[in-house]
Amino acid sequence: MDGTYEEWFSRHAEAVLWTRTAGRAPHRVLPDGCTDLIWLDGQLVVAGPDTRAHVPGSSPGARYVGLRFPPGRGPDVLGVPAHELRDLRIPLAALWPGGRVRQLAERVSDAADPAAALEAITTDRLRDSPPPDPLLAAVVAGLRAGETVSAVARTAGLGERQLHRRCLAAFGYGPKTLARVLRMNRGLALARAGTPYAEVAALAGYADQAHLAREVKALAGVPLGELVR
Structure with missing residues (x-):
C-alpha cells in the first residue's frame, strides 16, 4: 500500500495538525525546527527538533496523528527546554505524570476525531503558558x-x-x-x-x-x- 499524508492549520497559532498512514516505502522526516506531539498505537509520543532526517521504523498501515508546534513553542507546551528533546522520540509520560498521560491517550484513542482530541488536550497548557516571545x-x-x-x-x-x-x-x-x-x-x-x-x-x-x-x-x-x- 502507498502511504498518505495530510495536514491543516490548528486553531493554536501557527501550529499544524497532521495525519499519516505509513506505506511500504520509508518515510523521511526532515529537520524543520519544530516539536511534535504524536499519537501512535494508543500512545502519546514527543518528537523533538531534529538536526538530521529521521526515518521511522513503522509497519505499512500504521496511522499517526500529530500536532506540530512552530519553532520555539514546544517548550511552552511540554515544560522542558527544547535542547533536552533534540533528535529524540520519547513517550510523553517521560515528561508528564504517567497517570495523566494514560488518561489523555485514552481520550485521543476513544475520540471520533483523534486529531481534534489531540489538539484539545494541549489547550489548557497553552492557555496557562506565556504568550510567544x-x-x-x-x-x-x-x-x-x-x-x-x-x-x-x-x-x-x-x-x-x-x-x-x-x-x-x-x-x-x-x-x-x-x-x-x-x-x-x-x-x-x-x-x-x-x-x-x-x-x-x-x-x-x-x-x-x-x-x-x-x-x-x-x-x-x-x-x-x-x-x-
Whole structure:
C-alpha cells in the first residue's frame, strides 16, 4: 500500500495538525525546527527538533496523528527546554505524570476525531503558558529571511552567546543550525515548485549549486533530486 499524508492549520497559532498512514516505502522526516506531539498505537509520543532526517521504523498501515508546534513553542507546551528533546522520540509520560498521560491517550484513542482530541488536550497548557516571545519570533523571521546570525543578534539586542543560549532552550539548537535547517526547507520548497537548482541556490542563500547539494545531503541524508521526486 502507498502511504498518505495530510495536514491543516490548528486553531493554536501557527501550529499544524497532521495525519499519516505509513506505506511500504520509508518515510523521511526532515529537520524543520519544530516539536511534535504524536499519537501512535494508543500512545502519546514527543518528537523533538531534529538536526538530521529521521526515518521511522513503522509497519505499512500504521496511522499517526500529530500536532506540530512552530519553532520555539514546544517548550511552552511540554515544560522542558527544547535542547533536552533534540533528535529524540520519547513517550510523553517521560515528561508528564504517567497517570495523566494514560488518561489523555485514552481520550485521543476513544475520540471520533483523534486529531481534534489531540489538539484539545494541549489547550489548557497553552492557555496557562506565556504568550510567544516576540524576540524569538523575530529571530526565526530573520534567519528564515537569510539574515546572518550576527545581524539577527544585533536586531534582537543580544550578544551572540546570549542568542545561542536562548536558541538552545527555545529551538533545540543554536542559531547557525536553525538557519541551516530553515534555509534547506526554503530551498526544498523552491525546488519542489519547479525552480531550477542553480536559481534555488541563489534565492535560498547558498553560495552556489554545489553548496546547496552538500547542505541538503548533510541535513536530509539524500540528494535534493531524491527529495523532489
